[in-house]
Amino acid sequence: MTTAAIDDYVEFCNFMRKLTGIDLSQYKRPQMERRLRSFYANRGVTSLTETFARLRSDPAHLEELLDRITINVSQLWRNPEQWDIIQKQLLPELAQTGQVRAWSAGSSYGAEAYTLATLCHVVCGNRRVTIQGTDIDKRMVERARLGLFSNEDARSAPADLLKAGFEQVDGGWRAKMDLRRMTRFDVGDLLQMQPRPAAFDLILCRNTVIYFSEPIRDEVHARLASALRPGGYLVIGSTERVSHPAELGLTTKQPFIYRKA
Ligand SMILES: C[S@@+](CC[C@H](N)C(=O)[O-])C[C@H]1O[C@@H](n2cnc3c(N)ncnc32)[C@H](O)[C@@H]1O
Incomplete structure (x- = not known):
């Protein structure tokens, strides 16, 4: 061209x-x-x-x-410092209500959703956990449903947690059945989706809205904020920010973690 x-x-x-x-x-x-x-x-x-x-x-x-x-780039435990906070601070608090309803918005081939599923498995015990992954790219959604990852995908994964959530298969790792039961993947365009208010306890939307123009990014953040229940958390990419968190009813817990008031 x-x-x-x-x-x-x-x-x-x-x-x-x-x-x-x-x-x-x-x-x-x-x-x-x-x-x-x-x-x-x-x-x-x-x-x-x-x-x-x-x-x-x-x-x-x-x-x-x-x-x-x-740009479907992803990996298991991408940005490990974020996962450390999710594991040690967010999930123990969220699990106290007896259930965790999470959304990986822009889930690509599922690495983020299965990382979260592993941590829920480890931290939340037998609490009810549902993790919804959505992505605009149908091919990635189909791949995510398989729960298959390469050794390269697993390069940042802590060895003990990787073993807790995945079994070794030829050339990589497959999410264990327990994790696959917790997760569900659907095609969804973040520019069109109107999630139910207060439907989620935890939303991960990392490295996805960075491709949108700023006004559109702000609109998406507003919709994500309204989909959180009070006390729920929004986690964004470590290089991203929400423009006016207070206007969306969010307080900043960490530079990339927001809590719904
Ligand atoms: C870089 S990946 C991020 C994957 C994962 N969240 C992570 O941080 O590792 C960005 C994903 O956003 C998806 N995406 C792009 N535009 C989208 C849209 N309008 N709605 C939903 N997903 C979209 C792409 O298909 C891609 O899989």
Whole structure:
């Protein structure tokens, strides 16, 4: 795709919305455009017409583009310092109510949800735990349901906790049945979802809204805050922040952890 074609960004966004349901116009344009530009430059695609025709007729090409757009990078125990706080401070407090209803919003292939499931298994004993994972990318949701992870995915996982939640399989790790029973994965677009008020005790939304424009990111944070019950927690990525937490009824517990008042 040439620079001139990419300048037809709005047309490209409309096309992708119709084809895949993903509304790229809500994402940060400079980053998204850069990713698209390099994707097409590497493939020698030179016109918008050629791009549309290929995306319509070649599922493998569309898959590759989706990989480029959605950035599914994840891993078990990503940002271990956050998991330490979740394990030692949040879960013991949340478990006192007898149940933990959690949501991994932007769950990719499930590493975050199964990390949380392991910690719930260890910390919450026989309390009722449900962990909902949602992602816009259907392929990632299907992968998450399998609960399979590579050795590379497990590189930051503490050995004892990894063993508690996963069994070794050829080339990696599989979440144990107990964890798979706690978790459920569905396709969900954070730009469209209207979660029920106070439906969750804990929401993890890490490294996902960073791709959205700021006003859209703030709207998503507001919806997540309203989906928390009073006393529930929102955990965001370690490089992210909620713009005006007080306006959403949130107090800051740690730079990346907010408590619903
Ligand atoms: C970098 S991954 C983050 C995975 C995990 N939360 C973590 O921190 O390791 C970002 C995920 O957000 C998903 N995503 C992007 N736009 C989305 C949207 N509008 N709604 C839901 N998920 C979205 C992508 O498909 C991708 O799997």
